[in-house]
Amino acid sequence: MKSLNKILTGIIGIIFSLLVGALLIKIQGNSPINAYKALYDYGLGSWFSITSTLNNSTPLILTGIAAAIAFSSNVNNLGQPGQLIIGALSAALLGYYLPFPGWFGIITILILSGIIGGLYASIAGILKKLYKMDEMLTTLMLNFIADYLTLYLATYPFLDKKSYVPATKMIKKEYFLPSFKYLNSSFFIAIFVVLISYFVVKYFKKGYEWRMMGHNPDFSRIGGCDNEQNLMWVMFYTGFLSGLAGALLILGGTQHRFIKGIGANYGWDGVMLSIVGANGILETSFFSLFFGFLKSGGVGMEFEASIPSEFIMVLQATIVLLVVSTRSVFSYYGDKIKAYSKTQKVVKAHE
Amino acid sequence: MLLEMKEITKTFPGVVALDKVSFNLKENEIHALVGENGAGKSTLIKILGGIYKPDSGEIFLNGKKVEFNSPLDAKRHGIAIIHQELMLAENLSIAENIFLGKEFGSPLNLNFHKMVEESKKYLQMLGFEIDPQTKVSKLNVSEKQLVEIAKAISSNAKIIVMDEPTATISEHETQILFEIMKELKEKGISIIFITHKLGEVYQIADRVTVLRDGKLIGTKNIEEISSEELVKMMVGREIKEMFPKYNKVQDEIILEVEDFEVIGYVAPVSFNVKKGEIFGITGLVGCGKSELALGLYGVYRTKFKKFIIDKQPLLELKSPQQALKAGIVLVPEDRKSQGLVLLLDVVQNITLPNCDIFAPSLNIKWKKATETTKKQIKDYNIKVSGEHQKVKNLSGGNQQKVVLAKFLLKKPKVAILVEPTRGIDVGAKIEVYKLINNLANSGIGVILVTSEIPEITGLCDRVMVMHRGKMIEILEKGEITPERILKAGTGLVENV
Incomplete structure (x- = not known):
């Protein structure tokens, strides 16, 4: 009931933003009807669009629920972009150097990249534990470090000599997700992870403690939970999810290698999505599908109605607000x- | 008649908060307004202060009909309200707070000098010697109250309403406040004084008005009414025993500490608690009693020579987890911020410290948790519409019972209760007192940390009195009298 409520208010908000979007398109002298038709055609119109x-x-989905779990636990992890890109680079390198056979290699890469993303997020947790540094700042700053560190690694030590832009070598063919x-099968992996996360937060002792910490940290501390330890776990778990998102980009995407800019805006979109989904795991996943629709439909709007793809970002921001x-x-x-x-x-009973 | 409120009615979702309540205030009068929680005192005050508008009824000020559309309106008519949660800007100075909203000088060029000088005048009237440029965050609760009062006088208030001003200050500070109230009365200011403590009514008020369940029960001159009658008016039933006491102290010692120090707060103390005993810890605000309680629960950093609980020595105490494991539970002072998640239901609130019962492996057995909660609701007589009601919607007394039920489910050896009856009504208080007795009789050592002297004299078997972070003395059964406690609590007795 509650989550239906969140989704319904979300949908009403989206309808309003589409109206605002229409107005903006009109002001620029394009036809909103054509634009939205293209959005639909490229986003849902055919099987190809749907996929x-x-x-x-x-x-x-993954960065979204990472942000949602962190925020609902009162852990301000804003490091999804950095954790994602670290996970992506790890997957690219593992995919090239790992000697394991097909499916076993895939699982190893996914898990290891997730763990590396989680460990990267844990740096912020350690800084908080040892030096009481605010995790909002540290995760934010770690994004820049991740950005330039991966760029350096892809430009110098692991550069594919044949490439014109900073990029690593392509991963082995047998690690491509079918x-x-x-x-792409990476979608199913994401859904599977959503279900696990839902279960963890709702039914696991740790997940319950995280939620209580999110509601009232004093309550959970007096109630006998170790908030510092829980913060570390939340950091690691949400970092794992973002890292996994990065790994899926490499294994399941189209490039199969780490290229400058591969992280795009996925991390920040995840933060936005958790806001739209009111930090609910299922709600956030639902709206992730919608943002995915906007992304693929936005291409259509650019092709068919010559509306710049940046318009989708404007629309996304309007939706959040x-x-x-x-x-x-x-x-x-x-x-x-x-x-x-x-x-x-x-009053009636009184009378 | 300075103020008359006639047949005021106000309804809220689900409740009639005030049902044709009339109230009047004479000039130069201190008028106590009493009643259990939810009796409608605050609603009446908020209507007087222009925060709520009454559904029906009229207000007359000096015989003229008035209507308040906003708090500012009420202020302009000379009504100042000092809320229980003080409304001061912590980061501004005393002078800035007093003149907030009515500053001297132009908006671009404030005359701070004049504000400071004027503030000094008002503070001196109250006998409060302090530099008006001190930041409010540096003051303690009772000093902040004085700033609020100075603020009220500075806006030429004719009527000052004080909503439970003595709830958060110590006995000694209360006496100072009462002196000031008497002086204000002589200067021609009338005071409406809301309180839960009946002793204070007799000490300071000229007349008393009792509300119950949103209805006016009566207004009496203070000489005309005995305290038994007053209690009867408040709760609507006889209370033979305000402090039931039937616990039996056993010989066996359940908790013994030696040189227990809360680093930075409490100098080393040594004491022991027996099975079935109610051991009190008291003292003025800031004496370190809450810190000692939190220290015993592992919240603060501590040092000790010996810490024996139920014959088992404890080697270190660094976190609430360790305390819980050793069998110590703490019912925190501030139930809303430390004891509960107001937005969640009773089940979710009760589960947290009891994860080991409901979650033997990874996942939580919510069905079991719900069943246990139902049982706790019955055992502790918690009035709820169901176990899934949000805690936010419970009364203070029932919220407190949820907190107690939550921690006592652990079957502790030592229970530390910090101000367990703060802000709850008389009926619920008695229930809590009975609960404390039952706890003790089940073989638990109860440590009752409280600033209410009647609770100490009425309930405790022994009491430790503290002053400025030091233990002054431990009073034995026969020695517990209000005078002894006050003397020790104000530091007049040398360390024994």
């Missing part, structure tokens, strides 16, 4: 209406 939407949403009718405001407006007036109807009942 491209799902493929696009794969990394978003596609079924254009739908409007969903958040719709939600607070709804809860405000919803409470009022509930209170009013209750009063009426009491």
